[in-house]
Amino acid sequence: MHLSWSLGVASFIVASVQAAVSSTGSTVSLTGVDYFLPPKPIAKISGCEEIQASFEDAPFVPFTVVKVQGYGVDIASLTASYAEDDVWQEGFMEAIYVQGSNFKPGNSSSTILSGTASKELAPGPYFINAAGHVYEAWRLFSDMQGAFTESAIANGDGSYSVLPAGTVGQKQAIAVPSRLYFTKTVEKPLAGVRIGIKDIYDIKGLRTSNGNRAWYWLYPPANATAPPVQNLIDAGAIIVGKMITSQFANGETATADWVDYHEAFNPRGDGYQDTSSSSSGGGAGTASYSWLDVSLGSDTGGSVRGPSQVQGLYGNRPSHGLVSLDHTMPLSPVLDTPGLLARNPQVWMEAAQAMYGPNITITSTYPTSIQTLDWPTEVDNVADKLLIDFLGNVTDFLSANATAYNITASFDAANADIAPLTTFMNLTYALLITKQQTELVREPFYADYAAVHDGRLPFVNPVPLARWGWGDNQTYTVDDAVANKTIFQAWANETFLAPSPETCSESLVMYVGSTGRTTYRNTYRDEPGVPFGFSNSRISVMAEVPDYVVPLVV
DSSP: OOOEEEEOOOOOOOOOSSOOOOOOEEEEEETEEEEEEEOOOOEEEOOOOOGGGGTTTEEEEEEEEEOSSSSSSEEEHHHHHGGGGOOOGGGGEEEEEESSSSSEEEOOOOOOOOOOOOOOOOOOEEEETTTEEEEOOOEEEOTTTTOOOEEEEEEESEEOOOOOOOOOSSSOOEEEEEEHHHHOOOOOOTOOOOEETTTTTTTSSSOOOTHHHHHHHSSOSSSSSHHHHHHHHTOOOEEEEEEOSSGGOOOOTTTTTOOSSSSOOOOOOOBOOOOSSSSHHHHHHHHHTTTOEEEEEEESSSTTHHHHHHHHHHEOOOOTTTTTOTOOOOOOOOOEEEEEEOOOHHHHHHHHHHHGGGGGOSSSOSSSEEESSOOOSSSSSHHHOOOOHHHHHHHHHTTEEEEEOHHHHHHHHHHHOOHHHOOOOTHHHHHHHHHHHIIIIIIHHHHHEEEEETTTTOOHHHHHHHHHHHHHTTOOOOHHHHHHHHEEEEEEEHTTOEEEETTEEESSEEEEOSOOOOBBTTTOOOOOOOOSSGGGGHHHHHHTTTTEEOHHHH
């Protein structure tokens, strides 16, 4: 076992004024793997004479806690399952602390600690110092895909701090605790689940950037945590950092649109495809890192669903209004929703239940009617075959009938006294996001910045500027847009999305998202514009109904 550690050394001229010095934790390397030790020990083991000689070479000794229940249990069988944990490694077998009795050391060469712990310790990897203080082992992973704006670690009082640790390389480090420390319960269904948070949600103790550098430095760390984040924390989730977002949650395309911050890297394909936005970091991080379980994004017009589609993840836009978005930057409060991105559908569902609480119901009763929108019926490419096969599997599973549905023709026939759907809804989304964000974000931001910068304005990326500028010149109002949205919502919920108390809705509506087309991040593009129009992805936005992304792979 080889353990190295870092310590800053300086020379001091002693003065009469004494400065307060506090520990922010320690960074150590065990067999070439970097770990962060939080500043406060979680317990103390007294009487560990067996390892005192080890402290002559290093300030910490790695060890493993095992919990013995029953008789005749040997160390090898207990620790065999530990290898599945991404924090634990063989280096932690230098010493073993056994909680319980009636065990057999077997052929283990590990030192058995005979001391007494001040409290019961969860199984897993730890470090101990010469004074007997025990520290959790948080493994440091490099954010190679640039998915995070900053790391985070809990302070123990409901607030968070930026992780005061790093690894060798160009990217920042994210620290994660061993999964062995946690046991899921009814009260803590997300115990040990690692989650990244889109950087538009406030987390107490951390700054929020909203994808804008001027905003990050203008405002102090948040004094409260946004409700969606707090719900996840209360369920036991481990917040590991804040994740990159396109500026003010507007849709941006790499690379020219991303000026203040660089877009994260999509791991799919050749590694140089656009991540989609605005939950860019959440999509890239969740798709790239096995050590990250879930990401919290936001979906106003597709900002969770887009990154999920192009990076092969499960993602969702919920019904509007399921959880408060206080302490969250708005794009359009009429449309904004918190959504989740995950690789594992079971973890995805558990996180959704924790975040939305009693406002969602999970049922095993499903609709027996499927309505498809622009679904392929003939195989012209690989994507078509995947989609056709998937539809067949769903219809078989539900014992359902699938019928092609033409939403434009149906709306126009039922609403002959107003403009056709594509005209009627053409400006609705654009008006809502530009006019509401201008009032709620731009105006107070500009005023606050000017007040401390001699009247100057902050830098803003091209996309938000173009959209805000367009909104400034529109005579149509938010009320006009809401009126059109309300008409569409009422029609949709009375027809093809009619609700059902048993199956949520009478029909399951399926449409095609991403089909694997390339969007290279090194392509020069036209200047940014305004998101006009109406498409299938806008149905759930305007009808305030849930929309789920299911990844299909060859």
